[in-house]
Amino acid sequence: MPKDSAGHLIPGRVSPRLSVPSGIPRPEYVGKPNPAKNTQGDLYTPDEVALIREAGRIAAQAIELVGRHAVPGVTTDELDRIGHEFLVAHVAYPSTLGYRGYPKSLCSSINEVICHGIPDDTVLEEGDIVNIDITAFKNGYHGDSNQTFVVGEAKQEVVDLVERTREALNRGIKAVAPGRQVNVIGRAIEAYAKRFGYGVVRDFTGHGVGRSFHSGLIIPHYDSAPLYDDVMEPGMVFTIEPMLTLGGIAWDMWDDDWTVTTRDKSLTAQFEHTLVVTERGAEVLTLP
Template structure:
């Protein structure tokens, strides 16, 4: 989506705020002993109260209001009977729509103390997302996002999952530009248009390169197996830089 009117920006800010508030509340509610389904029900109730509709459910008939991925699961995890335990990494992805506007956000949360390597990975995962956001401005190359994130990842000894890309959003959950690499690329000549709405969501890993689909047809796992974190915001490009739409408030 490319914004051309203030009313469009206001609608995106509203759904962005809702998604961010749901993500923040679910992260705060995380505790050992709860199931991923219990956590998802909290998110579903909050979306309903806000008048929002789960995007994965409405768009893809996903079996949950949110995606919740634990440890070896890196994305699109189905909420269910899995019990969350101390030391787990839990990725929560919240995307929803309201009045025709869509937003998408996510984060990886630590449940209690985790190994120092995972603590560092989480902090650097958030930094990687911000590095990508810093590359957003009208007229700049789309490839600059992945190239900047790639330089950071390489310098810190990480890998990036190379088949889970950022994407356009706004009028639907996934739209043009359909694939925005968050890893280094050479052949993408596209430029960022003023008003373009899209996500920034690198998947930073200690060794994973690809995302492979599991037997349930949804859940994704790293290949080769390794811890992965993801942090995501929806942004809109302006001449001065990015406006982050998925902020709580």
Template sequence: MNKLSRNDVCWCGSGKKYKKCHMDQDVFISNIEEKVGYTIPRDIMKTQEQIEGIRKSCKLTHDVLDIVSERIKVGVTTEEINTWVHEYTVEHNAYPAPLGYGGFPKSVCTSINDVICHGIPCETVLKDGDIVNVDVSCILDGYYGDASRMYIIGEGSKASVDLVRVSKECLDLGIEQVKPFNTLGDIGNAIQQHAESLGYSVVYDYGGHGVGLEFHEEPFVAHIGKKGEGTILLPNMTFTIEPMINIGSPDTRVLDDDWTAVTTDGSLSSQWEHTILVTQTGYEILT
């Protein structure tokens, strides 16, 4: 990026003067670059205007999941969940990000029992004892929010209840590692250590991701890792943490629909997800 003066048009294409757009952020990033010793991609950190837009989209994503929480029960089909999500999203002047993304045919992902992620809603009826992940992503005014929750349908077995609890603990422990100048490896390590210490495995084929201006951005957020390794966390980064925890093997396979990822050994899998903002001192859970 060429050196710009305060009154030049900003490099981002907004048409605004540099001083009214990215100048303050660029100065901030330049100071950080001096500290870490390498060039940081400008688009990995969001402006305050962008963060506010992402925050609103994340709030809607949270509200959609609240609607699902109120209605999900034994006898509901995953197609009904898709209808709830789609209708509530469009009623609030937003668009369900999964619909049409890479050819995905529905407005939400519903992943039951041994399905790790990307389950496609259909006429499958939820049964007593099932566990299901509902993954919601909204586009509101061009900004993205992404989150998922686990639901135990009826009376879950001890094994399923424990798995759902531990996977939520993994998410919480990963989030606790988010603060400026920690690394993605710190997040992955906290998740991996907790899950494996209790006899569970962590899916490595899928992970979290940058989000906000696009559905999937850099960086990739692995849920395994070593402390101090990987991308350095910086204020105004937004990304998801979404550990997928299995009772059995961490290995995955994708069904013939080219979307649905399942455990190779048929064991149960559980996932929770939030969109996270790195703040000046720590983190904010946006969803």
């Protein structure tokens, strides 16, 4: 994703996908056009949660490592290599690699890219922000997380957007409790984001995760009541991953069928955790 004369991102050159050692188990969808449908629901035993936590820890550690390398002059392709090598060194498969044909081991979404940016020869510049989304697959389970990093020094409104998006995720997590409908999560996020006039992206949501990369359970980040009325139960696992913008929430998708940008080219940030519903609230499973 190089930039045009107006400073907006355009598609860059995507290098060949990286290889994964044959001894690392693949998710069932690798080599197929679509994943198998989830038929086992979103509830997990404590032993299964422990395995998701292990995968989530690896993903979180990979994101931290990649984030330390997100500095001016580095390409997103190089960040992909760093994340990929960390995952395979920990005997984990990069869940995005080969998912519905996705060609890379992480998503790198810069500035106006809402989500699903494909690493390429774009060079990070001072003042950019970049979201790094990594999911690790290990022992048959996925752990999914992302963080937005500021590249060098950025304008205060950009720094504020990033930190407030992180806080929006925290607000969503605090809303989790057994017996509540999942739509309370988005209500908490949108109420916070609207205090600052931010756009809250609606069409890309949190999701059930664990045995499947995306189980079919939808976790909206806006006040969607009375829709999305699934009731949270102890043992339920899903992601919360709000995407906030400095402008509108209308979006466009590039011809690669992955990269999603704000239509008005406003900056956007995102943070994500995988969590499990507990008797008292939520436990985050994607901590380093």
